[in-house]
Amino acid sequence: MTPTLSVRNLRVEIPTRRGVLTAIDDLSFDIAPGEVLGMVGESGAGKSITGSAIIGLLEPPGRVAGGEIRLAGERIDHLPPERMRHVRGRRIGMIFQDPLTSLNPLYRIGEQLVETILTHERLSGRAARDKAQRLLEEVGIPAAAERLSAYPHQFSGGMRQRVVIALALAADPQLVIADEPTTALDVSVQAQIIALLKRLCADRGASVMLITHDMGVIAETADRVCVLYAGRLAEIGPVRDVVKHPQHPYTEGLMAAIPSLAGDPDEKLAQIPGSMPRLGAIPPGCAFNPRCDFAFDRCRAERPDAYPAGATQAACFLHDATSAPPPEIAGRASEAGIRLVRAPAETGR
Amino acid sequence: MPYVTGEEARAATAPSDAAAGRGPGLLARLRDNDVWFSFTRSPITLVSAIVTLVLVLSALFAPLIAPHDPFDPATLSIMDSFYPPAWTGEGDPRFLLGTDDQGRDILSTILHGMRISLAVGFASVLFAMVLGVTLGLLAGYLGGVVDSVIMRVADVQLTFPAILIALLIDGVARGVAGPNSYQDIVFGVLVLSIGLSFWVQYARTVRGSVLVEKNKEYVLAARLIGLRPWTIMVKHVLPNVLGPVLVIATINLALAIITEATLSFLGVGVPPTQPSLGTLIRIGNDFLFSGEWWITIFPGITLAVLALAVNLLGDWLRDALNPKLR
């Protein structure tokens, strides 16, 4: 079955006067129809840029410098602007972080919805308005008919985000990209919005690319998750496996550092030393190697591909059958839960 | 992953800077600076800067480089009057740009006149800046009644054109001081009148920036340790609101020079014994249509070029300092 979205070897570059920065480096992933893929990473990892690149809204001078992006089999990564405009909205919907700035404060909600609907569909004004009302009802806004004539500032934060979701779904897109849709909302509202998004997309068979730094949201919502580090893929796989049994040292460190409502509250939070390198200062070899507890020589020299690691794929030499980590490192990694390709006993001790 | 202490954490990131001790040297940082970069890449800005520098320097060293002293009656001769520029047929090589009705060398008068124009221009901009920034700081930080009063005064002042205010103050000063003592204070009055017509821009801009900055947490942190409002205003807030002020000042300089020229042209500026560019234009104006065009045109060109160069510099500065455009 053709994946809704297929990204292969994506490379996004930002030329600056100090040289070219590689914001996304050789990223590949698929999103199946109806699937929710979480795109997770810390600030600067490149998750928002990936979303922008896919929908063709990279801020210049950033540009897609390599690889391909396919939407239901068709290439969309270097379409002329006119054709990309048709794709955007009609086939890919986008939800941004801040509902306050996503809606034009000067226009009524109804007008904005109708404008979006009419851009992508031939309907009469009356029919468009009816559809707008139905959309509002679908996203759970009470008294939808009256609310069509309201302005954005008359809605609360959660309600505004619901309207933004309605806008994104207005043209029945195949793919919805949601960039931090709940970060600006209160906790009690977050859960509602996430549930709504998931339900609506499931009803329509749309795929979702959920970009966030909040692992908890991913854990509850996504089917699969892709972990980014310094613009590169660290790990990708089913949510349950990535969260419970991470196979990349970065993912493993990340999961251990997240405070949870379960677990022992008195235990110190595990922390990863240092911080993610800036784009201009990525170390040679594996980007994570200076901070990695299990780094060995090969990690500092070569860049790892994504190797199969049980249920997930991890860009780590510990999972490459041809590498030979020193037994001590292999032992520690095993203890941390990373299932190496070759068990320590096999490395000839 | 094990719990690590801060020191280990820092060591693990191992930036080369820490090993070297300090960040890159001052010179390297200056060269690397975004502002310098945009400066050297823009030909218009480079030209404007050079022109401004040349004009300012020649004005500064006017007594040394001017071929003649136009204000010394002993060197003037009515026989030298109305020479056209040297490259025309009837000119005199001693007077490159010709002479005026009193036999003064136009080039020398321009150099000396520019001195006055620039001096008055700089001084009045400085005055306006100090006054405007102070009032803006007070209005923004203290708020309440202080803010209302200052802003209403500013509003009222904005309804008057700058020239009118300058004329008003000038007239009052003349009346108060009497014709004799007026001569002594005329520069002060000029600086005051031009400066007073410009302070509002600074005050408004600074007030706006202060309103934004005063709610930032670093100001709260300063309040927390009990610093007095004035200390916080000057040491913490002021450095952060000065950026736009610099841009306004540069653009204002051109306007100040032209305002002074206008006042002098109208006859209410500097005394005729120490003519500025404006005075020269006025003097020359009388002879424009009788054929002695050089007396007015050359000072006029100089004024225009100076104002343009300073304006372009200000434009570039505004764009270079604007973080959104970078």
Next chain:
Amino acid sequence: MSITEAPSGLAAASTATPLVEVRGLRRVFDLSKPLLNRLIEGGGRVTLTAVDGVDFSIRRGETYALVGESGSGKSTIAKMAVGLLPPSAGSITIEGIDVWGEKSQDLQRRMRRRIQMIFQDPFASLNPRWRVGAIVEEPIKAFAMIPDPKDRAARVGELLSLVGLDPRDGSKFPHEFSGGQRQRIAIARALASEPHFIVCDEPTSALDVSVQAQVLNLLRELQERLGLTYLFISHNLAVVRHVATRVGVLYLGRLVEEAPARELFSDPKHPYTRMLLDAVPDIEMAGKERLAIAGEIPNPVNPPSGCHFHPRCPFVMPHCRTVAPPVFPRGDAGVRCHLFAEA
């Protein structure tokens, strides 16, 4: 006086007089339009009761967490506790001194030295035009703690090391540091005056997860080493669970539940607390029984009558709409809910 010594006579959290006592704290904001507008357009005064009669105490060495969503009043309480915003009513007492009472200049200064604050935004909490060393040094200068500049510089270096930075970082500017490092600088600045009580206002909300862990661990380590007492403000319950000794849950300006941390998370009583805990998307993905999440936080300018939570409460009774519940004690905890009124 070495910074590494905790105030004398300390064991772990002492059960003597609480370090911080908040009684009947109230803050009302006047949001009315200016007089002229009101006369012309009609409409009366509009007030916002951000904090509505809050009581709690913090014992020395403890970390008291205030949890709430937007409109709960937690930031307002933080500002009142450190002396940045005067209360409309009620009192805050720190080590026996009333923060807002009349006092001599000397006493005022001594009190200011004891209280410090760490802010949420690491980018706005450091003056971008000042060098890091000057930023950390400022409290030392302001309280005239060390007259000699060389000694001061040495102390600044000590403080930077204490938070895990290089003493030579003092010559750099804030923009040269990452968010997590800036927060460390902010902590160093807070420690400079050798305070006893630090209010942490969402100190890690703007940080990435892995950096958050570093900063939280650092705060904990410093608390143990220096005997600090924290008031920790947050909306993130998972973080609170890891740092707090005692937790107070705020809703629209009122403290609806207060309990030792362990108890609050294992046995939440107030319906809002339960809803909040259920709503947190959690990484453990336990298939828990979820309470339906109803509605949104109402506009704080016009809160519901009686118990503020009644429109969203699954256990609402007629009584709740008219009478605001008092705090009902339950052992070491307290719940502001009619469900817990003892017969």
